[in-house]
Amino acid sequence: MSYADLDRTQLEELRRALEREYADHCAKGLSLNMARGKPSAAQLELSLPMLDAVNAASELIAQDGTDCRNYGVMDGIAEAKALMGEVMGHEPATVCVFGNSSLNIMFDLVTQGVTHGYLGAAPWKDLDGVKWLCPVPGYDRHFAITESYGIEMIPVALGEDGPDMDEVERLVADDPSIKGIWCVPQYSNPSGIVYSDETVRRLASMTCAADDFRIFWDNAYCVHHLYEERAAHVADIARACEEAGNPDRYFAFASTSKVTFPGAGIAAVAASAANIAEIKARVGIQTVGYDKLNQLRHVRFLHDAQGVAEHMEKHAALLRPKFELVDRMLEDGLADTGCAAWSKPDGGYFVSFDGMPGTAKRTVALAKEAGVTMTGAGATWPHKNDPNDSNIRIAPTLPPLEELEQAMEIFVCCVKLASVEVLLAA
């Protein structure tokens, strides 16, 4: 029965029942973590053979004769570029393979915009102020980067096809201080949506007042399908930008953090020839080079896009039951209350949950108190400030299935309790 149809007496009765249930949960003294998008131990085991792919007896010379044990090659060995290029859908010549973190490459590129500017444009530090478009709900670590540089973040609604493009086009057309947009085009963090071809086309071709506007195309989940039969394929941002006459507008990113090992993966950036030349010049100041042995390790273990796809199917087999459990428990527990909505992603690492306005912080606090750590409420918005206080990111990947079930049971109870409290306070 929809909570909206309950009268005050019924709501108070419901609250007492929920409080009793909640007290029972608290009494269990659980400690469960659904805060971050971390692979489970079972997923990590899938990549253990990679650690044997490079050993003391291995040939450690790259295709072009480079000794991967020594200095040299700042932008990635050719075979790693080929692998990441194929995975990302970019020409290897447009790809650099760097260290272990695509987030770090994004951070460095925002920094470059601040300190040096892109392709001859004024460094942002010399401007009166810089703004950035932030599709919401979005990824807290993206927002933390732009926040750390004092960049004003403008939330833009993220729909089923991507950001509200009418709004995006309107904003960038007139304001030269808007320098970029954060995008997770495939299985977006957290809502799991996939950018439509039309969204990609409009992003690539829209008129920007800023010549140095950049799409930060974080394709973190490009191979992270849950269902092969409905695997999403996002339009090629490089081609779209080129066809629109804006070849330098995008920086595309991916990593193997959730393919092999988080922290011990390899990360890549793809961009136009002009951007790549500038990136290489900068990185040549920054470091002598990245870990080529780890690049080699990845190439020998994953081989090519087909090898990655086969490996990702094993991840999917472990992840599908978790996502399906979350959906089933939300459906069973909350569908008829009318006070919740959630995403049903075909890939990625998250379920985006929307409760009634004013309930997210309370729900997360209640869950925490009962031993279930969720991502902080508001984290999906710039400055952690969700104006509706309704969105919660559910990260179901880390806990084993049994723990996930316990955690979701508690979460559902907390959502109900927070909702009833809000209705009673109205």
Added chain:
Amino acid sequence: MSYADLDRTQLEELRRALEREYADHCAKGLSLNMARGKPSAAQLELSLPMLDAVNAASELIAQDGTDCRNYGVMDGIAEAKALMGEVMGHEPATVCVFGNSSLNIMFDLVTQGVTHGYLGAAPWKDLDGVKWLCPVPGYDRHFAITESYGIEMIPVALGEDGPDMDEVERLVADDPSIKGIWCVPQYSNPSGIVYSDETVRRLASMTCAADDFRIFWDNAYCVHHLYEERAAHVADIARACEEAGNPDRYFAFASTSKVTFPGAGIAAVAASAANIAEIKARVGIQTVGYDKLNQLRHVRFLHDAQGVAEHMEKHAALLRPKFELVDRMLEDGLADTGCAAWSKPDGGYFVSFDGMPGTAKRTVALAKEAGVTMTGAGATWPHKNDPNDSNIRIAPTLPPLEELEQAMEIFVCCVKLASVEVLLAA
């Protein structure tokens, strides 16, 4: 016989003889490289067992229970901090272990000064201009970092005990725009000198007009001794700064790039508690974390400072004959000409060579033409501009002994020829 004592006829005769010898060298069609401080293949083989120290069957959980295969721990696993702290002579609590490149940490810290400032001081981007002290001869990649931010570099003479401290003290006392100094305190790149205790004390205690002055203490060669019996030990910069009441003045760096594998090593920074807190806050925006599996690999292979010392003795056994060959050939070929001086380091990776003024570029060009690639003349000065055109960095580590001998024979011939040309042009 000293070239200075030769008359014009003798010099012309000598030039003809040297030109014949040089032509013979060119005719050999060699291709030898002494440009960079790269370990040789034989040195790299010493660390091959490290690649087996972490494998598919390994325990991959750190001391504190962290799963090194997953996200988590941004500042290095405890055992890696203990290892690097002991090697660097710093308390593990003052150490962060990050990625593969100490140069990258230095770059990031200069960037932090530019964009955010240190510990509440004004970001350098907001100042009219920033200056930096650059002991010369020095490391070209250091100078490239400060150059990339448009920082004015002031050369300061590097003597046998370190930088000219009278000059350093005079400069920093009055000019608040001087924000830092590049230091390689042990087996300096390229001269191989070691900072005296008195130099360390004066650097730590000198009065600086800039509150946010920082010593960038690149202790790259802290364990890279050639002769154990005369192994240098540099005074503790952390304690010196603390005792002088300037605890935040230093950032100390080291890596295992020339201990295990260049590019696949681990790098660390040590600093005061306040600096480390600021570094962690910044790095927490920049990345989720570094490669903990590679940190674990290093700990399991090297164990502790004693393990590192034993490993470095094997490097020294391979390097000593090369440094001794270089010294012997310079001595035999050039000592009596009176037109050359060079360093005789007890560790590190380089020999610093000084020819007659006006000969360095010509010498390097002649060597290149004869198939021997040296570090570019001038590289040891800011903006690659050696005002005397006399200093050349010799990097004897990469070539096998036999090739090194060929290369040095050619180098000696080129030095002589360039010297005679200069004397004849006078």
